[in-house]
Amino acid sequence: MSSSIGSTPGFSSAGTALRLVTIAQLAELLGELQRGTPGILSATLASADGFTVASTLSDSQDADRLSAMSGSLSALAGAMTREAGHSAPERLILESGSGHIVSMNVPVPSGDLVLTVVTNESSLLGKLLWSCRNTADQVVAACVATPQPGSAPSL
């Protein structure tokens, strides 16, 4: 398969090293995360430079805005832990009266991704963090399992 993700409607040009089939898998993982965890309103995977890779949000503009902000916040969090002499942040948790927003870095071979989950007030933080960690691991596995373009012959 030699399709270019960047020219495919519905997918951003982000992660040009990710195959469409991988992105479809990632979208499925996000759907499972949302369906299997109480209170999740949306789950979005972005590239570190703020492009949407996959999202459960039906409005792509909403997903793109959230992705850009995820990229910024992730980079700012990294800058802050560096400044404090800490190691790289594992996750960023925002709590408000309306629910949680959790953002975590997902290192995959093509570069870091950022998983961002938005919930309502019914979410339980412990369960949410466990589910996000689980999904992040599955995202890494999906990206590693699928041969990257240029690294193996196309099927």
Added chain:
Amino acid sequence: MPSPAPAVSAGTSRDLKIVFTGPMGAGKTTAIRAISDNEVLSTDVPITGGAELSMPGKTMTTVGLDYGECRLGDQWVLKLFGTPGQERFRFMWDILGAGAFGLIVLADNSQPDPVGEVARYLKAFAPHVPARRTVVGVGRLDTHPSPGIVDYCEQLGALGYNPPVLEVDVRRDADVRLLLSVLVSMAEIEHE
């Protein structure tokens, strides 16, 4: 919603917040690194996006902010904030523009429609920074002489913007310092 800028007064050393903006690749991060007295805080990450990958020699992009500081004479300590260039990070423009004393818009003359790009940033920051505290620095004029400085002045003037426009090599401390000096002297004239 105009945000109040700090008042300028002569005498003791004063902090001024200066924002560097402009399109991706214009050299905002480079300029702040060239001039800052201390280590610069940066939030740059590898570029993955299609069109953005096509810029020669550019592999990283700022997604949050840059921050550095420099002294200008005895009187001023400039707090330098660099914005991301891309439209998708526009929310950062409003966050960083709030309370800014002055604005430096950097242009890349090798890119299409650089004057239009400058106008776009001038418009986006107009609610935060008064036009009289804005300076435009044009880069890569040596390799891409058109549009020239006069073209910038004419075309921006026709749109109602009349900032000083200077040629700049953002890698050179002296060039960036000149932009800042012009900005600060405009403020000093304003308060004489």
